[in-house]
Amino acid sequence: MRPSRVPMTGSVLAAALVLFGASESAAQAKLNRGLPLNSDGGVRIYNNVGSVRVIGWKRDSVAVRGNLGKGNSIHMGGGKGGIKMFIEGMDDRNPAPADIEVYVPAASKVWVKTATANVEVTGVTGSLDLYVVGGKISVKGNPADINAEAIDGSIVVNGSPGWLRAKSASGDVTLDGSSQDVTISTVSGKIDADGTGFERAKFETITGAIRFAGSFRRGAHVRFDTHSGSVEIGMPAGSPADFDIVSIAGPITNKLTSARAVKGRYGRGAELTASSGDGGSRIEVRSFKGPVTLLRLE
């Protein structure tokens, strides 16, 4: 499959980097370069095909290692406040994959854009902005915040970002951890969230399945939206939650509390209002025809 040609802010960026930076020769396949960077500096990385692995470390510098791929060049430059780098293929329409590892100060702000290249980030505590078309995004650790967007790639987050926004169309999105503020959105991809500490959260899909297992903070406001995908919410018995569930044409099953769904207020569908524990967290579910199930986690 020909990779998507994600632009690299054009030739202007290339010219700028050549002026103040340096580029590895196309003949050199192995890569090993470094530049100083403030501990909270910014790092921007473009690599269309192959893989990008970003690792947070304790040093105030950036090191880039890996395999450039045949015919590719890396353009890299910047100052202590920010660094940019991009891989340029000799054949823009059919670039060779480049697999790079980028070591960055742990608190730095990292921005990565790829087409089909997978992006993996570990140990970064600063902000993450990650964009792929068809590659997979994987984040491990506790970044301050994460914005991850894909068209048909999957997104996996293991950790506890302070803020998370993850969107894919046909790719799956998985969160294993906790976060105060979460938005996860897909069209047909599956949403799978395990964790605690959610304060404000929004899970939305059109046809993908949503599975949530965990609990919410008292005072939380959480919303699940689906058209035809199933919604399964599992919580430990007694977890504080006030449920407000409306389904236009789908069934509602409650295995968490003793409350039962009633006929919808518009004369069809079903609705369920139920409280678990002492209540105090507002959980709204809206489904057109996807089945909604509340489960008790052991």
Added chain:
Amino acid sequence: MTDDIIDERELRELEARVRKLPREIAPPADAWAAIRSQMGASESPSLTRPVRTPAFWQRPAFLAAAALMLVAGSSVITAVAVGGRNRDVVDRPAMSAGQVTPASSAPASLAEFTAIENDYISTANRLAAMVESDDTQLSPETIAKLKESLRVIDAAILEARRALAADPANRELMEMLSTSYNQKVDLLRRTTEMGRS
């Protein structure tokens, strides 16, 4: 699922019909005739008759402010959808994306929803044209995958729109439709940004 298969032609026709819907509807012709006849019947020229002060909502200043609010309100969707094109970093927690939209912000009536829907449709059409333009940097495979996702969203919109036609007072349906339209516009916006040159 068979009922997720969209009749794209039908959706396009529906969208075209919605676009043609008037923003306002004039009163029936015979209403004016009745009003005139009543005015004529009550007309008794009197120099002492006090000049009627227009209600506050009829005053030019109020009408101008209302018009401005309407224009601003209907532009919000477009601004939100297109305004982020040149951003490098998304809005951070100060403008929390995870903030749940309160139910009270849902359209209060079918007329209000229809106006919002028109904005969604025109914004989506504009973004779709950008994605399909010759300038796009996206591969045909990516475009094909995008179209497949758009078909899924359009099928959901069509199904919910039919349900709303049968149950026009259902605010839950309006809210669900707004969510689906929002996802469509957001997907197109993201794709446009990915393919930006």
